Amino acid sequence: xLKQVNWVYSDxxxxxxxxxxxxxxxxxxxxxxxxxxxxxxxxGDQMMVAITVNxxxxxxxxxxxxxxxxxxxxxxxxxxxxxxxxxxxxxxxxLSPKDVTAELGGLPENKIHCSVLGDxxxxxxxxxxxxxxxxxxxxxKEKAKIVCQCMNVTDHEIEDAVxxxxxxxxxxxxxxxxGTVCGQCRFESEALLEKYIHLHFTE
Amino acid sequence: xxxxxxxxxxLDHNATTPLHPAVKQEMTEAMELFGNPSSxxxxxxxxxxxVEHARKTVASFIGADSANLMFTGSGSxxxxxxxxxxxxxxxxxxxxxxxxxxxxxxxNRKTIITTRIEHPCVLETSRCLAGQGTPVKYLDVxxxxxxxxxxxxxxxxxxxxxxxxxxxxxxxxxLQDISEAARLVHEHGAxxxxxxxxxxxxxxxxxxxxxxxxxxxxxxxxxGPKGVGALYVRPGTPFCPFVRGGHQEQGRRAGTENTLGILxxxxxxxxxxxxxxxxxxxxxALREQLVRGIESSIDDVVFNGHPEDYIPHTVNVSFPGAExxxxxxxxxxxxxxVSTGSACASGSLDPSHVLLATGTDAERAHGSIRIxxxxxxxxxxIGYLLEVLPPVIRKIRGMSTAYIGxxxxxxxx
Numbered sequence: 001x002l003k004q005v006n007w008v009y010s011d012x013x014x015x016x017x018x019x020x021x022x023x024x025x026x027x028x029x030x031x032x033x034x035x036x037x038x039x040x041x042x043x044g045d046q047m048m049v050a051i052t053v054n055x056x057x058x059x060x061x062x063x064x065x066x067x068x069x070x071x072x073x074x075x076x077x078x079x080x081x082x083x084x085x086x087x088x089x090x091x092x093x094x095l096s097p098k099d100v101t102a103e104l105g106g107l108p109e110n111k112i113h114c115s116v117l118g119d120x121x122x123x124x125x126x127x128x129x130x131x132x133x134x135x136x137x138x139x140x141k142e143k144a145k146i147v148c149q150c151m152n153v154t155d156h157e158i159e160d161a162v163x164x165x166x167x168x169x170x171x172x173x174x175x176x177x178x179g180t181v182c183g184q185c186r187f188e189s190e191a192l193l194e195k196y197i198h199l200h201f202t203e
Numbered sequence: 204x205x206x207x208x209x210x211x212x213x214l215d216h217n218a219t220t221p222l223h224p225a226v227k228q229e230m231t232e233a234m235e236l237f238g239n240p241s242s243x244x245x246x247x248x249x250x251x252x253x254v255e256h257a258r259k260t261v262a263s264f265i266g267a268d269s270a271n272l273m274f275t276g277s278g279s280x281x282x283x284x285x286x287x288x289x290x291x292x293x294x295x296x297x298x299x300x301x302x303x304x305x306x307x308x309x310x311n312r313k314t315i316i317t318t319r320i321e322h323p324c325v326l327e328t329s330r331c332l333a334g335q336g337t338p339v340k341y342l343d344v345x346x347x348x349x350x351x352x353x354x355x356x357x358x359x360x361x362x363x364x365x366x367x368x369x370x371x372x373x374x375x376x377x378l379q380d381i382s383e384a385a386r387l388v389h390e391h392g393a394x395x396x397x398x399x400x401x402x403x404x405x406x407x408x409x410x411x412x413x414x415x416x417x418x419x420x421x422x423x424x425x426x427g428p429k430g431v432g433a434l435y436v437r438p439g440t441p442f443c444p445f446v447r448g449g450h451q452e453q454g455r456r457a458g459t460e461n462t463l464g465i466l467x468x469x470x471x472x473x474x475x476x477x478x479x480x481x482x483x484x485x486x487x488a489l490r491e492q493l494v495r496g497i498e499s500s501i502d503d504v505v506f507n508g509h510p511e512d513y514i515p516h517t518v519n520v521s522f523p524g525a526e527x528x529x530x531x532x533x534x535x536x537x538x539x540x541v542s543t544g545s546a547c548a549s550g551s552l553d554p555s556h557v558l559l560a561t562g563t564d565a566e567r568a569h570g571s572i573r574i575x576x577x578x579x580x581x582x583x584x585i586g587y588l589l590e591v592l593p594p595v596i597r598k599i600r601g602m603s604t605a606y607i608g609x610x611x612x613x614x615x616x
Contacts, residue, residue, distance in 0.1 A: 066603060070526055
């Protein structure tokens, strides 16, 4: 009989879950240079990231956070907050969920979607910093592109569906209702499906 | 506050239970019993005698005649079996069993009514059957998880063959008034099935008092082995085997009997009949201790389920601002096992369908945990949980975007 008592999570994740770093202890974010929040409570996770920036060097000097979510959500925000300290704003903006997951020592596939909000919230905080400091031209908003005109489905929604487990066109349709009317977008949405699966789930 | 980890504390009895020591002993001895109950020789006869003795024990525990009790591979199989009887047209069936009962009058009644808070083995099966053309109607529940008898009356049209209502809910413990439902259902010429997996062995259950036509139960929820359940079938009701091709269980379920499991189940039932009543008093007291302890040590808690009609073993509570999987895993680190209605722990994206059906918002459902007690639960264990839980909730709320300054919520994005 196997005496398997391992967690489904890595030791690093477990450590960050048990001892989260850089939690924002107060509810006051006024002392920070940029604040971003992503996700929502109904979906089960929400993350808020607050950064302090050395304006001259454009380097993140401090990063605090709050997270409502599961163990992977908490641990991924914690690990992210350590990763970004000392990073330039540009480098931090380009951090991907994959970078965070790798730092965590991997995540079960069905938990990847819990960890993608941290870097989103970080980008929102960086944009917020640029907005506050009169640099609107530096704000990098990810504009959603409508892929399916009939059902008004965007490329962001396709990405979210992939993170939530969609792997085939049929599953994508189940998640988004994409291409269920005229079907003209099928070629493009299948290409995006491939792209996001590759982006998030291929080593 | 001492947070030293004592032994492990198992508070997930609605998921499954440890074997009763008497069951373990019975099954160890029963391992020698290898004969096929269908064989005519001595080995077979010995196995048959034991299986039939077990059948009597289990049947009498729910007030049934042993001729009307069949063993199944699980509670889920029992539920699947009942639902499948009513989706079968029987017209083109060449097995000779069809779904015509002795009364034979339910042939045109194909519609199934069930509730929104059933176990997935009923809901998934209902969805599957609906996809194949069986009409399925759903009963709503109120904020406490109770069905409404007026709605049941409305839904009971002439085409309804079966109504399936779980007796005690596995997640929130709410009890339905099965005998009242049975009366209504029979008035309209339909039959009533109850999934009593979470009720049998916790509170008294009698098929005649309830007036049910079908009743499902499971061994592993009552300190018996996994992989064995039972289905009560009232005489004269239509039946069609779910597993076909054998004469076992009076032709109702093919497959050589799981003698080991069946004997274990019977011993589990016997132990229930000896221990259940005293245990019920004890569990009621533990529930008081648990509920009061949570209320007095943690702010902003919401108890889910019915305030009076419940299985006392089950306490379901939401901690707004805290997410359930985190609560579960922090408790797990302290050696305490509970379950959660959060989506994150289930592998799906939706939180508990039961809590959502009661009108609980998604956030409160994500922040729910279920504490289910059993025969081995002690006052000390509940005391330990009450010591560990408040700091866990404080810790999680302290880092949560959803819990600010006591009882307000952050703006949702």
